[in-house]
Amino acid sequence: MPLEQSTEKFDMVLIKGMKFFDPHVHMTSRTTDDYQAMADAGIVALIEPSFWLGQPRTGVDSFKDYYSSLVGWERFRSSQFGIKHYCTIGLNSREANNEALAEQVMEMLPLFIYKDGVVGIGEIGFDDQTAAEEKYYRLQLDLAKESGLPVQIHTPHRDKKRGTQRSMDIAIEHGLDPHMVIVDHNNEETVKEVLDRGFWAAFTIYPFTKMGNQRMVEITKQYGPERIMVNSAADWGISDPMAVPKTAALMKLNGISLADIELVTYRNAITAFAQSGQIDEADFITAIDQSAKFEGNSILRGGQQPRINKSSIIIS
Amino acid sequence: MYNAEELKAIFSDVIKDNITMEAWVWLSADNNIINNTAFNTAFVMIPRKTGKAIITVTQRQQELLASIRPGFAIDYWTADRLSRVWLLIKYDSTDKDRYFRVIENLFSTAEMNEQVALYSALPVLPYPPLWAKRCMEGIRSNIGTVLEAIMYNNPYPAENLEEGAWNQMVLKAFFTEKQVDKLYGLDNRANKELARILIDYAKERYAAGREVNRMLWYLVEKFVTQEQLNNMKQGHFYGNELLT
Numbered sequence: 001m002p003l004e005q006s007t008e009k010f011d012m013v014l015i016k017g018m019k020f021f022d023p024h025v026h027m028t029s030r031t032t033d034d035y036q037a038m039a040d041a042g043i044v045a046l047i048e049p050s051f052w053l054g055q056p057r058t059g060v061d062s063f064k065d066y067y068s069s070l071v072g073w074e075r076f077r078s079s080q081f082g083i084k085h086y087c088t089i090g091l092n093s094r095e096a097n098n099e100a101l102a103e104q105v106m107e108m109l110p111l112f113i114y115k116d117g118v119v120g121i122g123e124i125g126f127d128d129q130t131a132a133e134e135k136y137y138r139l140q141l142d143l144a145k146e147s148g149l150p151v152q153i154h155t156p157h158r159d160k161k162r163g164t165q166r167s168m169d170i171a172i173e174h175g176l177d178p179h180m181v182i183v184d185h186n187n188e189e190t191v192k193e194v195l196d197r198g199f200w201a202a203f204t205i206y207p208f209t210k211m212g213n214q215r216m217v218e219i220t221k222q223y224g225p226e227r228i229m230v231n232s233a234a235d236w237g238i239s240d241p242m243a244v245p246k247t248a249a250l251m252k253l254n255g256i257s258l259a260d261i262e263l264v265t266y267r268n269a270i271t272a273f274a275q276s277g278q279i280d281e282a283d284f285i286t287a288i289d290q291s292a293k294f295e296g297n298s299i300l301r302g303g304q305q306p307r308i309n310k311s312s313i314i315i316s
Numbered sequence: 317m318y319n320a321e322e323l324k325a326i327f328s329d330v331i332k333d334n335i336t337m338e339a340w341v342w343l344s345a346d347n348n349i350i351n352n353t354a355f356n357t358a359f360v361m362i363p364r365k366t367g368k369a370i371i372t373v374t375q376r377q378q379e380l381l382a383s384i385r386p387g388f389a390i391d392y393w394t395a396d397r398l399s400r401v402w403l404l405i406k407y408d409s410t411d412k413d414r415y416f417r418v419i420e421n422l423f424s425t426a427e428m429n430e431q432v433a434l435y436s437a438l439p440v441l442p443y444p445p446l447w448a449k450r451c452m453e454g455i456r457s458n459i460g461t462v463l464e465a466i467m468y469n470n471p472y473p474a475e476n477l478e479e480g481a482w483n484q485m486v487l488k489a490f491f492t493e494k495q496v497d498k499l500y501g502l503d504n505r506a507n508k509e510l511a512r513i514l515i516d517y518a519k520e521r522y523a524a525g526r527e528v529n530r531m532l533w534y535l536v537e538k539f540v541t542q543e544q545l546n547n548m549k550q551g552h553f554y555g556n557e558l559l560t
Contacts, residue, residue, distance in 0.1 A: 064425065071427030076459045114360045115427045277364065 010242070014249040015042060018262070019284075022046040022244045023269035024123070024152070024184060024204065024231035027085070028053075028074055034234070034241045035081040036307075041245040044284040045084035047273060048074060049123040049152055052094045054236050060104040063091075067112045075117065084284050086273070088122030088152045089113050096136035097128070106139060113147050119276040120144070122152025123184060126163045129156060134170070141174040150275050151181045152202075155190065157209070164190045168197055182272050185210060185233070191219060195227060200272045204233040205243035213247040217254045225263035229272070318385045320405065323440060326380050327402040334371040334395050343399055349407050352418055359403055359422060363396035363429065371395050387471030387500040388439050400433035401440065409442045416446055423450060428459060435465040438472035448476050455485045463492060467499050474501025483510045486535070490517065496531040511539040512559045515548065522551045 020043045027035070027048050038046075048070055057063055070087040078085035089112045091105045113121065121144040126133050144151045151171065156163035164183060171181050178198035186194055186201045187210070194201040203219070204210040216230060232243035240246070248265045252258070273279055308315075332340055342348075342365050348358035371393055373381075381390065390398055409415040419441065423434055435454045438447050451473060454466050466473060466485070473485050482505055489496050496502070514536055518528045537545050539559055548554075 068425055068427070072431065073459065075428050076461075111356065111360075111425050114357060114364075116360075116363050116429055117427065 010246050010249060012041065014252050015245050018042050018245075018248060018258075019044045019266060020244045020248065021266045021269045022231050022241070023182070023229055023273060024049055024202065024233045025241060026051060026233070026235040027078060028069065029236040030234060030241055032077075032081075033310075035078065035083065038241050038245075039081045039083055041242055043083060043244065045086065045270075045279075046078070047086045047088060047119060047152075047269070049088045049154075050090055050092065051123055051154075051235075052092045056095060056098065057101070060101060060108060063101075063105050064108060067108075071112070071115050071117060086117050086119045086279065088120040089115075089118050090121045090124040090140055090152075091136050092123060093125050093127035093133045093137070093154060093156075096133045097130055099132050102132070102136050106136065109140075109143060113143065113149060117278055118149070119273040119278045120150040120152050120182070121147075122150075122182075123154040124151065125154040125167050126156045127154075129159065129163055129166070137167070138170060138174060141171055141176060144180070145174065145176055148276075149180075150273055151176065153181060153183045155183060155185045157185075160185075160187070161189050165193065168194070168199060171199075172197075179272075180275060182229075184231070187211060188215065188219065191223060191228075195223060200227050200229065200268070202269075203228070203230050205230055205247050206233050206237075206239050208238070213243065213250050216247055217251055217256065220251060220256055220260065220264060221254075225260040225268070227268060227272075228264050229269040230264055231269075318440070320440075320442070322384050323381075324402065324405060326377060326384065327398065327405075330371060330373055330377055330390070331366075331395070331399055331402060333374075334369070335366045335399070339365045339367070343403070348403065355403070355407055355418070356422070359400060360430070362399045362403070366395040366399045368394045368396050368429075371398060385440065385471070387469070387474070389469035391469070393436070394429075396429065397433045397436065400430070401437040404434075404437045405440055405442075412443055412446070415442070419447075420450070428461065431457075431459070431462045432465040435462060436470060438466070439470055439475070444472070444476055447472070448478075448481070451477060452481045452484075455481070455488055460492070463488065463494065467494055469498060469500065471500045474499075474505050479505075479507060479509065483507070483513060486510060487513060487517065490514070490529055490532060493529070496529060502535065506535050506538055508539050508559055511536045515553070515558065518548065519553045522553070 022043055025046050025048060027046070050067060050070060053066070067089055075085040089109065091102055091109070096102050112118065121140050124137055124140045126137065141151065153167050155167060168183065182200040182202050183194045184202040185204045191201050203216055205213045205216060210233070220228065230244055230247050232239060232241050234241040234243065244265050248261050251261045270279055270281065331343070343362070347354060349355055373391060378389065378391065381388065404419065422430065426434055438451055441447060451466060454462060457463055467489055473482060477485065486499065489499060514532050518532055521528045533545060533549060544554065544558065
């Protein structure tokens with residue numbers, strides 16, 4: 001059984017011709033090598049949720065520059081590898097605890113949430129589950145409702161089950177349709193209630209601290225593919241931007257149907273976040289096609305990155 | 317200065333031809349320009365209403381535009397880009413400082429396509445000298461489409477940048493492999509210092525075994541003899557005395 005073989009090599013042949021959508025990955029923290037590997041593995045589009053950068057920001061302009069970079073520079077960087085980049089915008093739970101700053105960030109959010117390619121308010125929710133976190137979570141739920149955008153909820157690492165329940169309770173209390181809410185970082189303990197209550201259940205395949213993909217295979221077998229999606233949440237920690245294609249490969253080895261794999265590694269995420277009106281699948285490929293014919297000029301428009309031979313000792 | 321009213325009229329003609337009636341009704345509503353919040357929101361939301369298809373411009377419209385604002389062209393623009401530029405020039409600019417702050421705020425929060433629209437609007441915004449610093453900032457961008465918005469069919473840099481900044485832009489166009497012939501004002505603004513920098517650059521490229529864009533010699537030829545030019549094209553360079 002491949003499930004037992006933890007050292008099994010990832011064979012790209014398994015996923016040849018498949019395409020993937022990673023609905024949660026922090027590319028700002030990743031290298032161009034990651035982008036290239038993701039494109040090679042079939043990732044055609046991704047969502048970068050705004051989050052905490054590893055250390056707290058001290059001023060509102062740092063937030064402004066960060067949000068601007070998600071819709072600006074990072075989007076461009078991604079396009080150079082033929083990957084369509086979307087993002088969700090929000091005040092993350094950790095930094096909601098700095099209330100003076102949080103107030104200023106809240107004032108600025110409307111400037112960003114209507115921008116092209118912003119597919120939701122996120123990632124928001126609880127970390128320590130403090131009163132301040134709750135306050136800004138509620139305010140942002142109202143903002144999501146007002147703007148008609150989906151919500152991407154970060155569920156806490158500590159006291160997870162309770163935090164997940166509270167997040168859903170509050171979302172319902174604020175009149176959000178569960179179909180507009182993606183509850184992220186689920187595990188075996190939280191998934192049942194999330195699905196039963198009509199929310200989307202996202203799973204983060206992240207070594208050591210979140211889900212492993214063998215466990216993900218079992219969950220998909222048990223619950224089926226409906227309203228379930230996987231992501232990498234790859235960031236500045238030890239994480240794996242190839243988590244989605246690797247999980248697809250492992251699912252295939254374990255007899256999950258191609259149709260179900262497509263749902264959990266591609267289609268469901270698009271269905272959920274396209275409720276923003278900001279995702280057009282035709283854009284996934286035009287990043288390259290359009291450039292190729294732009295004014296009959298063969299130089300790619302955004303400046304497609306040239307490929308280099310990594311195994312060569314020569315750098316030219 | 318160009319005739320702003322004529323420009324607005326031709327813009328609205330082209331926009332009407334290229335978006336749905338529903339989008340036009342939304343875009344042209346006075347509500348979008350009654351205050352700063354409405355203006356910011358409308359600017360950001362334009363692609364949701366107009367779509368992002370490449371516009372069709374008739375030959376008559378092209379000619380008219382070229383006569384109103386020489387050097388400026390909108391061929392291959394998208395509907396949202398043109399609509400955004402139109403909105404920018406429609407907004408009340410009587411208070412110069414206020415208008416500057418409003419536009420600068422859009423720049424500082426702009427996503428990629430918004431940046432493209434904003435930089436391509438530079439040659440048609442009121443108070444041309446106000447935007448020179450912003451234009452120089454845009455030239456520092458590494459985003460290809462943003463650079464193209466400043467460099468192609470855009471008379472602003474040639475008309476407003478001082479020599480150092482102009483030279484940086486031309487040099488950056490070569491470095492980033494842009495279509496240098498689409499830069500407006502190359503002939504008028506060719507200068508000896510630029511020629512010197514470009515010769516140095518060509519030398520460096522030869523030393524590294526890389527080719528140079530042939531357009532480079534066009535900007536150098538005024539400042540050297542035919543013999544010197546031929547020699548350099550063969551890869552034989554001189555010392556620094558050439559242009560001193």
